[in-house]
Amino acid sequence: MNSLLIEVRHNPTLWLLAFVPVVFVTQWVAPEAHTLLFVLSVLAIVPLAVLLSHATESVAAKTGDAVGGLLNATLGNLTELIIALAALRAGQYALVKASIAGAIVANSLFMLGASLLLGGLKYHVQEYNLGNARLQAGLLFLATIALLVPSAVSGADSTAGSAFTDKLSVSLSVLLIAAYGLGLLFTLGTHREFFGSADHAEAGEAPWPMRLALTTLAGVTILIALVSEVFIESVQQAAVAFGMTPAFVGFVVVALVGAAAEMATAFSAARKNRLDLSVSIALGSSAQIALFVAPVLVLLSYVIGPTPMNLQFWPGAVIMMIIATMTVSLVTNSGRSAWFVGVLALLVYLIFAMTLYLLPPVVQ
Numbered sequence: 001m002n003s004l005l006i007e008v009r010h011n012p013t014l015w016l017l018a019f020v021p022v023v024f025v026t027q028w029v030a031p032e033a034h035t036l037l038f039v040l041s042v043l044a045i046v047p048l049a050v051l052l053s054h055a056t057e058s059v060a061a062k063t064g065d066a067v068g069g070l071l072n073a074t075l076g077n078l079t080e081l082i083i084a085l086a087a088l089r090a091g092q093y094a095l096v097k098a099s100i101a102g103a104i105v106a107n108s109l110f111m112l113g114a115s116l117l118l119g120g121l122k123y124h125v126q127e128y129n130l131g132n133a134r135l136q137a138g139l140l141f142l143a144t145i146a147l148l149v150p151s152a153v154s155g156a157d158s159t160a161g162s163a164f165t166d167k168l169s170v171s172l173s174v175l176l177i178a179a180y181g182l183g184l185l186f187t188l189g190t191h192r193e194f195f196g197s198a199d200h201a202e203a204g205e206a207p208w209p210m211r212l213a214l215t216t217l218a219g220v221t222i223l224i225a226l227v228s229e230v231f232i233e234s235v236q237q238a239a240v241a242f243g244m245t246p247a248f249v250g251f252v253v254v255a256l257v258g259a260a261a262e263m264a265t266a267f268s269a270a271r272k273n274r275l276d277l278s279v280s281i282a283l284g285s286s287a288q289i290a291l292f293v294a295p296v297l298v299l300l301s302y303v304i305g306p307t308p309m310n311l312q313f314w315p316g317a318v319i320m321m322i323i324a325t326m327t328v329s330l331v332t333n334s335g336r337s338a339w340f341v342g343v344l345a346l347l348v349y350l351i352f353a354m355t356l357y358l359l360p361p362v363v364q
């Protein structure tokens with residue numbers, strides 16, 4: 001606990017933790033003040049993300065970057081899963097699909113690109129485990145194919161009705177979950193020796209004790225989930241006040257804020273020359289959303305949703321996910337990186353963001 005108090009005392013960003021109780025008090029006193037709640041929730045998520053970042057790095061220092069990246073991606077996606085479950089229960093399937101597609105694109109392009117850029121500005125060239133990056137990119141490509149098929153079949157064959165799409169989605173969901181499980185077995189079990197970190201990390205601060213790190217991970221994850229619910233409830237109305245379109249909010253704002261905790265860890269690791277951890281978080285999070293979170297939501301829609309949800313996405317989302325996957329494969333094909341490689345990935349993401357801001361597509 002002393003390590004945590006020292007960290008809070010010496011890191012001015014963590015002083016923003018005072019906004020966490022303010023968010024809950026404001027929600028109770030003035031639930032209709034959506035713009036204020038939006039600003040307060042963003043200010044509260046930032047220090048929580050920093051805490052989660054430090055705790056994850058402490059765990060990764062003892063377990064390795066592969067396990068640390070998986071843990072951070074899982075806890076970060078837990079927040080998005082909780083938000084998606086609430087929307088699923090309410091039957092807001094368009095919002096669920098928009099959040100899934102937005103998270104995949106944001107993690108694979110913005111998080112990865114910004115990590116490569118931030119690390120490259122400090123180090124001339126950085127190296128990372130090429131095998132891990134290729135495997136994660138391959139899993140993401142597999143998931144993109146599975147998300148493309150329902151939309152392609154329903155668009156090309158007018159006789160393919162909703163019943164067929166629902167059955168196909170359930171079958172694909174089971175296959176994707178199985179593929180994700182086999183991927184974990186491969187990387188953390190049978191061939192673990194091929195996915196070790198490139199040993200170029202600089203000496204940094206002493207890691208927290210494992211018990212403190214795990215306790216902080218659990219507590220902060222719960223707080224981020226609660227604050228994120230306030231953020232989601234207020235973001236649509238606040239978007240109108242700030243002049244943002246619904247498509248831009250769903251694909252950009254919600255995705256970036258929802259992944260704040262993962263991004264804090266990925267950016268910090270890149271600046272410490274631990275690019276393996278950054279790549280594991282960015283690509284691992286995208287693959288986990290596509291291979292595990294999306295299929296689980298489809299299956300759970302039969303239990304908690306008013307009607308079954310399928311994997312049929314609107315064409316614009318499918319195209320962006322395909323391009324994001326291709327970009328990831330291109331920028332991670334050498335195991336070495338410099339700052340301009342990160343710029344390339346960020347520019348692709350900015351093209352998507354600009355398009356959605358100026359000409360929002362119709363989500364179906």
